[in-house]
Amino acid sequence: MRKQIETWLIFLFLSIFTLGTIYPVLNIFGVSLREDNAFQTRSLAVISENSGLYNYVQLFTGTDFLIWLKNSLLVSAAVTILGVALASTCAYALSRYRFKGRNLGMMALLTTQMFPATMLLLPFFILLSKLGLINSYLGLVIIYSSTALPFCIWQMKGFYDTIPPALEESACLDGCNPLQAFYKIILPLSTPALVITALFSFMASWSEYVVAAIILQDPELYTLPLGLKSFQSSLATEWGLYAAGAVVVSIPVVILFISLARFLVSGLTLGSVKG
Amino acid sequence: MIFKKIIYAILGVFFISCFDGSTEKSTINIWHQMHYENRKVLREVCNWYEDENPGIQINLTYRETEELRSNYQSSAMGGSGPELIYGPSDQVGPFAAMGIIQPLDTLFTDDFFNTFVDNAIISYQGHKWMVGDVVGNHLMLLYNKNLVTSPPQNTDELIAMGKEYTLDVDGDGKIDRYGLVWNFTEPFFYAPWLGGFGGWLLDYENQPTLNTEANRKGFAFIKSLRDEHKIIPQECDYEIANAMFLSGEAAMIINGDWSWGNYKGKVDFGIARIPMVSETGLWPTPIVGTKGYSINTNVQGRELEEVNRLLQFLTSAKVQLYFTEKVNSQPSSKAALKDERIAENEILKASARVVEAGRPMAVVPEMRAIWDALRTQYQAVLGGSATPENAASLAQKNALKQIQLMNEVQTPGNSIWIFRLGMFLLGGIILLLIIKNGKDIAESFRENKTAYLFIAPAFVMVFAIIIFPFFYNILISFSNFSLNTFRDWQIIGFHHYVEVFTDLHFYTILIKTGIWTFTNLFFHLGIGILLAVLINRTLPAKPLLRTALIIPWAVPQYISALTWRGMFNQEYGSVNMILEKFLFMEGLQWLSSPTETFIACILTNVWLGFPFMMIVALGGLQSIPTELYEAAEVDGASRWQQFKCITLPMLMPVMIPAMILGMIWTFNNINVVWLVSNGGEPSDQTHILVSFVYKAAFNLYRYGYAAALSMIIFCILLVMGIYSIRQSNSTESVY
Incomplete structure (x- = not known):
């Protein structure tokens, strides 16, 4: 009985908190339904009188939104796959092996995140144009992966650290080689960390604008953030389109999260060590 | 193996797509x-x-x-x-x-x-x-023809009409319609009035002329429209003004020719000159670009x-x-x-x-410095922290100083020799270290081949692209790279570093950045972990709640930050409405006083950041064996004890990377501060170090200085990073 009351209290708290959390997003949704292209409103109500799906129709029929969506999905998928593949292996070595340069390497990964990104743009541009990577997804994917990897590696390493090495040791006794132990024992146990790595890598490329803006100049190649940003110009933004785009852009993230969320539970229990 | 194939396939597609751009x-x-x-x-x-x-x-x-x-x-x-x-x-x-x-x-x-x-x-x-x-691109008075029959010809008429049209229709003590709205805190939208009072921004030699009677009167005039005559809203940026005019909540607006297209068909509007200043008999002079x-x-x-x-x-x-x-x-x-x-x-x-x-719009680069100096002081007057007299004289002084900074070309001084010596020594030390440790590394490589093979791809990926920009920046930070040396900059030594460290302003912003970083991090982690713990149990509608809570992360930051800016508006924002209606508090001036603006930035960023920490914590919670809790329950441990002695310590290894990187990201997060405070408003007081760098680099074209400041930021974060890793090393492996 006490437990049930507790559950409902927590549910109530979370519901109120969630409402507060999504209120600003509802505002954006409200703007996307308006036809008068005004950004601000002065009431707490979300949906105003002159609402309609005009902006959504416009977004899909009057702009290159679908091309941007396709481009973004391609880039983000590549970054996610690269991120998961590289981070899971690299972090495993960092967690399980003790070798020279390990600590330095881990620290060096962190240092790449420390430099203010605004100052990197000019040298990035010089470098990429010398390498001929302007207007190509290759340059973009490399940069996105390199920005997402440090966190993913650290995060995966932290998770591996919580998995007892005894598991692999016993697997090796049963005849697995170290690689098999990694693939067959450790990776399946690490799904929560893999989910976070995947989500993070995906988001790092899905919503990135600044680097994309210097690399992609051909409108055919635009990713979603670049496309959305083209609805904005100083003092004359197409707010309706922008907001509609923003709402649509968040849908794939939500779908990805929902489909990955079931892996956010792990089979790891203390029993697997003792047993 | 499947992974590898997919990667090859994707890389192949990319290579092809880079080369097929050549046509005749x-x-x-x-x-x-x-x-x-x-x-x-x-x-x-x-x-x-x-x-x-x-x-x-x-x-x-x-x-x-x-x-x-x-x-x-x-x-x-x-x-x-x-x-x-x-x-x-x-x-x-x-x-x-x-x-x-x-x-x-x-x-x-x-x-x-x-x-x-x-x-x-x-x-x-x-x-x-x-x-x-x-x-064109000039400002004018647009009036709603359904409300205003003939536009005011001079400021006396403007004030009289403004009072007539500023109404509290439903009698709830709040103004429902204003006589006049416009983006009045922005200097571009103030400039016409400066002309109307007989002054201008700069003279024919391109020197700033801000410390004039005209400027003082102009400052006082705009303030009186808001505070004395109350015909314009307390806080009003471009988007609010636009929305109010569109919905008929404002009778007149000062806006440019670019806005016609947006109003056409939605408001029946007329166009007129900005009313003549009654005191001087001069027409305000909009900038024609x-x-x-x-x-x-x-x-x-x-x-x-x-x-x-x-x-x-x-x-x-x-x-x-x-x-x-x-x-x-x-x-x-x-x-x-x-x-x-x-x-x-x-x-x-x-x-x-x-x-x-x-x-006509002045085309000289100095114009930037003049806008900047004017903006800061003009907003100080509107915010009540400066008198028009002081503001005008300070604006002039700052403009001159910034013009000088922008145009100065440093030449290599004596410190260049110290610099060269230092570089020489540094190179020597690195060489020595490599020779000394080379053998060890080679040996370690032979022993741990698998490990090195595992980490190589990721490390190559991360460092291949970052190394050149990094060293380029170090070089720039010792150079005189600026507006006038864009194509022929040279190394000058430590000048910019000395400049940063002797500037008191740097330390104030550093403290602010510290507060910004740790407040954000505290709430990100606190809220994130709390939510993760609460939601990691059997609950009704759990998947729905969990998904809804990550939405702030999913929505593009640009629009959500601007939405928050709108929500913080003093009269019309939802934040104040909630404070007033449900909590019976006074509304705050969120966007026009420095402390409140800073808090507004933090609130926005907390909202943006907690879902990420929640997901990481949720993932971390999965690594805690449930047996531990069962055992604790048998031993009669309370909820809090369980949380303190099991959850937190077991969560640490997974949270620490997010914590350290969260700190670094927050320290360098320019977007939220820039968008919510509209580039540092009011009066350039809402800055953290990175937004300051951004301003130096792109507003005043001082790349050398900005690079030096970036290097300093880098070093601060390096020290903080190493320190926090040392602190957390004890938790490296729980088994």
């Missing part, structure tokens, strides 16, 4: 900042041109004004960039000073230049740099001829008239102006009368 057509790239509707027209006329010239393909790339500027600088500097750049005339000064656009005098004859009205051809330092196709095309300095030879032809086409009377027909733009070609379609256009006629009172 010659391509001309145009970068521009045209408004949405204008872009469609530009594409159309470029299609005409392509049809007439089958050998030419025109690529159009849109960037927002400021970004156009900074991206063009980077690309032209890197030896590439678009052939043609289209933008407002005030970019001419900096671009010409940097040597990244070419003078047009030798490319075209005077006969060509004479086909345009005078202010369409932009000159700077004795050369012509830009051919304008549009003259030109927009046009310049040619990249990297374009040479035959390509240059083609670009010239395209430029002539794009500025021709035929194209200008088409633009006018579609988007009501004010042409600059004399032939186009004589056309009957222009002469009979009612809006353009009214607009032409407004332009008569206007003054």
Whole structure:
């Protein structure tokens, strides 16, 4: 009985908190339904009188939104796959092996995140144009992966650290080689960390604008953030389109999260060590 | 293995896509900042041109004004960039000073230049740099014809009418309609009044003239409209003003010619000059800007001829008239102006009368410094922290100081020798270290081949692209790279570092950045972990709640940050409405006083950041065996004890990376501060170190200084990073 009351209290708290959390997003949704292209409103109500799906129709029929969506999905998928593949292996070595340069390497990964990104743009541009990577997804994917990897590696390493090495040791006794132990024992146990790595890598490329803006100049190649940003110009933004785009852009993230969320539970229990 | 195949496939596609761009057509790239509707027209006329010239393909790339500027600088500097750049005339000064656009005098004859009205051809330092196709961009008074029958002619009438139209319709003590709204805190929107009081921003020698009676009166006048006559809202930025005028909640608005398209069909509006200042008998002088095309300095030879032809086409009377027909733009070609379609256009006629009172936009790079100094002090007056007298004199002083900083060219001093010696020593030490440790590493490599193979791909990926920019920045930070040395900078030593450390301002911002970082991190982690723990149990509608809670992470940051800015508006924002209606508190001036603005930025960023921490914590919770809790329950441990002794310590290994990186990211998070405070408002007091760097680099073109500041930020974060890793090392392995 006490437990049930507790559950409902927590549910109530979370519901109120969630409402507060999504209120600003509802505002954006409200703007996307308006036809008068005004950004601000002065009431707490979300949906105003002159609402309609005009902006959504416009977004899909009057702009290159679908091309941007396709481009973004391609880039983000590549970054996610690269991120998961590289981070899971690299972090495993960092967690399980003790070798020279390990600590330095881990620290060096962190240092790449420390430099203010605004100052990197000019040298990035010089470098990429010398390498001929302007207007190509290759340059973009490399940069996105390199920005997402440090966190993913650290995060995966932290998770591996919580998995007892005894598991692999016993697997090796049963005849697995170290690689098999990694693939067959450790990776399946690490799904929560893999989910976070995947989500993070995906988001790092899905919503990135600044680097994309210097690399992609051909409108055919635009990713979603670049496309959305083209609805904005100083003092004359197409707010309706922008907001509609923003709402649509968040849908794939939500779908990805929902489909990955079931892996956010792990089979790891203390029993697997003792047993 | 499947992973690998997919990666190869994807990389293959990328390689192919980088090489298939070569066709036999010659391509001309145009970068521009045209408004949405204008872009469609530009594409159309470029299609005409392509049809007439089958050998030419025109690529159009849109960037927002400021970004156009900074991206063009980077690309032209890197030896590439678009052939043609289209933008407002005030970019001419900096671009010409940097040597990244070419003078047009030798490319075209005077006969060509004479086909345009005078202010369409932009000159700077004795050369012509830009051919304008549009003259306008000027501010005027727009009035809602359903409310206002005839526009006010002078400020006395404006105030009287303003009072008449400012109403509390439903009697709840809140104003429901204002007489006048506009983006009054922005200096560009204040400048006309400065002219109306008989002053101006700068003189004919391009020196700032801000410490004048006119400026003091102008400051006081705008403040009195808000505080004494109460005909304009307390807080009002461009978007709020726009929305109020659209919905009939404002009778009049001061806005530019670009806004007509948006109001057409939604509000029945009329156009008039901004009312004459009664005290002086002068009409306010809106700034009249030109927009046009310049040619990249990297374009040479035959390509240059083609670009010239395209430029002539794009500025021709035929194209200008088409633009006018579609988007009501004010042409600059004399032939186009004589056309009957222009002469009979009612809006353009009214607009032409407004332009008569206007003054041309100054193109000198110094203008930036003047805007900046004016903005800070003007907002201080409006915020009540300075008198018009002090503000005007300080604005002048700061403008002069910033102009001096912007234009100064440092030469290598004596410290260059210390610098060289230092570099020499550093190189030596690194060499020694490599020799000393080389053997160990080789040995370790032989022992741990698998480990090195595992980490190699990721490390190559991460460092391949970052190393060059990093060292480039170190180099720049010791150089005099700035506006006037854009193409021939040289190493000068520690000058910029000394400058940063001797500036008191640096320490204030550093403290602010510290508060910003740790408050954010505290709430991100606190809320994230709390939510993760609460939701990691059996609950009704759990998947729904969990998904809803990550939404702040999913929505593009740009629009959600601006939505929050709207929500913080003093009179109309939802934050204050909730405070007043449900908590019975006074509403706060979120966006016009420094402390509140800073808190507003933090609140926004907390909202943006907690979902990520929640997901990480949720993942971390899965690594805690449930048996531990069962055992604890048997031993009679309370919930809190369980949380403190099991959950937190077991969560640590997974949370620490997110914690340390969260700290670094928050420290360097420029977006939220920049968007919510609109670039540091009020009065440039809402800055953290990175937004300060951004301003130095792109506003005043002080790249050397900005790079030095970035290096200092890097070192601060390095120390903080190493320290926090040391602190957390004890938790490296729990088993």
